Amino acid sequence: MTVPVTEHQDAIVRFRLRERRRWQWLFIFFLLTLVTFVLDVATGPSLLSPGEVVRSILNYGDRDSMTDSIVRGLRLPIALMALAVGASLGAGGAQMQTLLNNPMASPYTLGMAAAAGFGAAAMLAVGGLGLHDMIAVPLGAFVFSMVAAAFLFFLASMRRTNIESIILGGIALLFLFQSLISLIQFIASPELSQQILFWLFGSLTKTTWPTLGITTLVTIACCILLWLDSWKLAALRMGEMRAASLGVNVRRLRIKVLVIVAVMTATATSFVGVIGFIGLVAPHLARVSVGEDQRFYLPMSMLSGALMLSAASVLSKSIIPGALFPVGIVTAIVGVPFLLWLIFAPRRRAR
Amino acid sequence: MITLDNLSIAHGQKTIMQGISTTLASGQVHVIIGPNGTGKSTLLRTLFADLPLQSGRICWQDKILAPGHHRSRQLQQWRHDIAYMPQDTGLDVSLSVLEIVVLGGLETLTLHIDSSLLEQAMDCLQAAGIAELAHRDIGSLSGGQRQMVLFAQVLMRNARMMLLDEPVSALDLHHQIAMLDLVREQTRARNLVTVIVLHDLNLACQYADNLLIFSHGRLQASGAPLAVITPQLISHTYGVALDIVYDNGGLPLIQPLSRHHPLTIKNTLRKEA
Numbered sequence: 129m130t131v132p133v134t135e136h137q138d139a140i141v142r143f144r145l146r147e148r149r150r151w152q153w154l155f156i157f158f159l160l161t162l163v164t165f166v167l168d169v170a171t172g173p174s175l176l177s178p179g180e181v182v183r184s185i186l187n188y189g190d191r192d193s194m195t196d197s198i199v200r201g202l203r204l205p206i207a208l209m210a211l212a213v214g215a216s217l218g219a220g221g222a223q224m225q226t227l228l229n230n231p232m233a234s235p236y237t238l239g240m241a242a243a244a245g246f247g248a249a250a251m252l253a254v255g256g257l258g259l260h261d262m263i264a265v266p267l268g269a270f271v272f273s274m275v276a277a278a279f280l281f282f283l284a285s286m287r288r289t290n291i292e293s294i295i296l297g298g299i300a301l302l303f304l305f306q307s308l309i310s311l312i313q314f315i316a317s318p319e320l321s322q323q324i325l326f327w328l329f330g331s332l333t334k335t336t337w338p339t340l341g342i343t344t345l346v347t348i349a350c351c352i353l354l355w356l357d358s359w360k361l362a363a364l365r366m367g368e369m370r371a372a373s374l375g376v377n378v379r380r381l382r383i384k385v386l387v388i389v390a391v392m393t394a395t396a397t398s399f400v401g402v403i404g405f406i407g408l409v410a411p412h413l414a415r416v417s418v419g420e421d422q423r424f425y426l427p428m429s430m431l432s433g434a435l436m437l438s439a440a441s442v443l444s445k446s447i448i449p450g451a452l453f454p455v456g457i458v459t460a461i462v463g464v465p466f467l468l469w470l471i472f473a474p475r476r477r478a479r
Numbered sequence: 480m481i482t483l484d485n486l487s488i489a490h491g492q493k494t495i496m497q498g499i500s501t502t503l504a505s506g507q508v509h510v511i512i513g514p515n516g517t518g519k520s521t522l523l524r525t526l527f528a529d530l531p532l533q534s535g536r537i538c539w540q541d542k543i544l545a546p547g548h549h550r551s552r553q554l555q556q557w558r559h560d561i562a563y564m565p566q567d568t569g570l571d572v573s574l575s576v577l578e579i580v581v582l583g584g585l586e587t588l589t590l591h592i593d594s595s596l597l598e599q600a601m602d603c604l605q606a607a608g609i610a611e612l613a614h615r616d617i618g619s620l621s622g623g624q625r626q627m628v629l630f631a632q633v634l635m636r637n638a639r640m641m642l643l644d645e646p647v648s649a650l651d652l653h654h655q656i657a658m659l660d661l662v663r664e665q666t667r668a669r670n671l672v673t674v675i676v677l678h679d680l681n682l683a684c685q686y687a688d689n690l691l692i693f694s695h696g697r698l699q700a701s702g703a704p705l706a707v708i709t710p711q712l713i714s715h716t717y718g719v720a721l722d723i724v725y726d727n728g729g730l731p732l733i734q735p736l737s738r739h740h741p742l743t744i745k746n747t748l749r750k751e752a
Contacts, residue, residue: 136601139613140594143577146614229571359588365572366582370629373527373563374585374636377555419573419616423590 150424153417157431161211164438168207169199171445209335209343209399210441210455211434214406216347216396218433219426220389221407222414223354226361226422227385228291234407235393238280239301240273241404244397246305247272249312249324265327266339269398276301277390284382291368330401330456332441339399350392351430354385358422361385365420403456405463406433412470436463480504481526481640481672486535488518488525494533495521496696503689506670508663510683513693514717519676520566522693523642526674527563528554539640539672562638566645566676568625570617576628577613580604583635603634608657622649630658634665641666641673647682655679659686680733684708692716704731720746 169185170176176195183189184199221234235241251257251268259267276298283289283297309328313321354361360381363371368378393407413436414428437455440462444453486499495518503509511519524530526537528544536545544557562583570579580600581592588596604610609627612620617628626649633641643662647655659675663686666673677683683690684704691701694716700707708731710723720736720743736743 136598136605136610139577139601139610140597142614143592143597146575356590358590359582359585362572362574362578363582363585365574366570366579367565367567369529369563369565372529372558373561373565374582374632375555375559376585377551379551415573419575419578421574421578 150418150421150428154424154427154431157417157428157435161431161435161438164435164442165207165211168210168438168441169203171442172198172203173450174198205335205337205340206332207438207441209332209340210438212340212343212347213332213396213400213403214410214434214437215351215430216343216392216433217403217406217437218410218414218429218431219347219351219354220393220396221433222411222426222429223361223385223389224407225411226365226420227382227389228295229365229367230291230295231412232408233295233298234411235273235389235397236402236404236407237302238276238295238298239303239305240276240280240298240390240393241397241402242302242305242309243276244269244273244394245328245402246308246312247275248327248398248401249309252320252324252327253312253316262334262336266398270394272305273394273397274390276305277386277394280390281383281386284386285379326454327401328456329454330403330459331454332400333452335399343395343399346395347392347430350388351426353388355423355426357381357385358426361422361426362420401454401456403437403459405460405467406436409463409467409470410436412467416470480539482538484536484538486525486537487533488521488530489533490521490530494696496693497533499535499698501691501698501701503672503674505672506667507673507688508666508686509672509674509689509691510687511674511676511691511693512678512680512683513699517693518696519693520644523563523644523674523676526640526642527561528557560639561642562633562636562640563642564629564633564644564646566648568622568629568649570625570629572617574617575613576604576609576615576617576620577601579617579628580631580635583632584637600631600635603631604628606634606661607631608654623651623654626650627654627658630661634661639669639671641671643673643675645676645678648678655682662686680713684731684733705729708733 166178166181170178170181176198180191180195181199183191184195224233224235224238225231247268248265251264256264279301280294280298283294313324316324360376363374363376364378364381372378410433411429413432414425418424418428437459440455440458443462444455444458447453481503483499483501487497488495511522513519521530525532532544532546534546536543542557577600580603581596584596584599601610601613604613607627607630609624609631612624617625620628626646630646647658650658659682662673662675665671687704689701690704690707692699692707692712699716700712708723710721713733714721722734722736722742724732724734726732
């Protein structure tokens with residue numbers, strides 16, 4: 129089937145145009161994320177002007193010396209953590225949904241977040257096994273979300289497992305760990321219970337530069353690995369059988385993606401606590417805007433996640449001036465109407 | 480050429496097919512027919528190495544598929560040159576038609592899609608007669624259109640074996656003929672081994688170089704349609720009264736006879752007299 133090169137010129141130009149439009153979407157979301165990031169740094173007990181924040185971050189031009197210490201010492205790591213965790217949850221959710229061919233899948237709905245919560249609560253309850261709280265709690269969370277993931281791998285690696293059984297297994301985990309958390313809270317002293325509850329809400333305020341560094345590195349490394357498999361993942365969305373017939377080693381891909389997503393979300397969750405909903409909504413937003421060409425879908429999910437968590441962080445500080453709501457609560461409250469709007473808004477065909 | 484040597488296939492504990500031995504020549508269209516639930520799709524999945532063999536073996540090129548061969552590397556190797564089109568056309572993914580077809584070239588795809596690959600995908604769409612759908616969302620297409628798109632993806636695969644499970648089930652007459660004509664041309668031109676499951680016996684007779692008739696998990700007969708189609712065999716296989724006539728080109732046409740068909744009534748009257 130050889131045809132002159134020019135025959136399909138129109139179709140190819142149109143395809144390239146579509147690719148360019150997707151780049152534009154990414155760029156727009158990048159700019160929006162930058163804006164919310166600056167606002168995030170600017171809001172707080174003492175309100176700073178965005179201009180001053182930018183000058184302080186870039187270390188350029190006049191600003192108060194107070195500003196520098198507030199921005200660099202206190203708010204910058206937290207604001208950056210919002211971006212890193214948001215991106216990690218967005219990407220994790222996106223690939224869980226791809227993997228399980230189901231828009232309801234996310235690390236949260238499959239019990240990995242609940243397992244992390246249980247790990248953290250258990251660590252608080254036993255007094256950290258001699259380790260400092262700052263290390264013990266993330267460690268417990270990480271270990272248990274990996275346990276949950278290991279259970280999901282086990283399901284995924286059985287030869288005749290279908291997608292539904294993995295999802296049901298995940299939901300079973302969610303219920304199991306939630307009851308276990310309730311059990312610990314029920315047994316524990318009121319003070320301890322309060323502490324557990326605070327962790328479960330999810331909060332960025334305990335961020336330090338080292339935890340930020342770890343989260344960022346893990347997220348970037350995992351996303352690059354996922355991104356390199358863009359085409360295989362796109363093929364997987366056509367169904368496992370079709371992916372296999374296109375030459376994808378489905379079982380291996382499934383395990384690989386599960387491991388990557390597990391490490392990524394376990395890391396994020398262990399430092400900031402349980403933040404639901406972003407893993408569910410960010411991929412949806414990405415799908416509506418750029419479609420499921422994974423080369424764009426994955427970065428778009430990351431950007432959407434980062435944007436949402438950053439915006440939620442701004443909101444959590446400005447609902448009642450001076451008071452700080454846990455960001456995990458805000459994401460769900462703001463996320464639900466947004467998700468409903470995404471689902472019920474009329475779909476645009478042109479992308 | 481594929482050789483099936485005394486094949487038995489089980490689904491869980493239940494043996495679905497047994498004692499199947501036959502050869503499938505290259506450059507020919509092999510059509511599998513038979514009643515529902517006789518394992519036609521099972522056989523295709525077995526050829527694709529998706530179901531484990533209970534006993535027997537399949538040889539193709541220099542590769543052998545035998546019981547116990549289900550390590551993923553062996554399977555990947557076996558599947559390498561096979562384009563398999565499963566029966567269901569359910570596709571719930573936000574991709575355009577052109578993107579779906581480009582995925583057929585998965586093994587050569589890089590993060591930047593080369594224009595030559597897009598050309599090739601457009602060629603496949605054009606060959607399937609649906610170039611105008613290239614930029615539509617796959618979700619907005621009808622079942623028949625989707626079937627054509629998936630077939631275009633199969634063309635893109637550049638395989639040596641083509642397995643099509645009821646590829647025309649959702650197509651109108653025009654597209655049925657268009658697709659099967661193309662299947663035959665491709666099979667001849669690229670010397671493929673093509674195995675198709677079809678329900679329409681007359682289409683099967685028209686396109687099969689080799690017709691494989693299955694019932695009750697066994698291969699009842701195989702060969703050129705003219706040689707294997709007899710009223711007794713088909714009537715027995717499907718449990719239906721029927722008549723076989725021959726068209727002007729000499730191909731068999733199967734005419735099922737309902738209980739109220741004039742011929743049935745005439746036959747009954749003759750028997751009673």
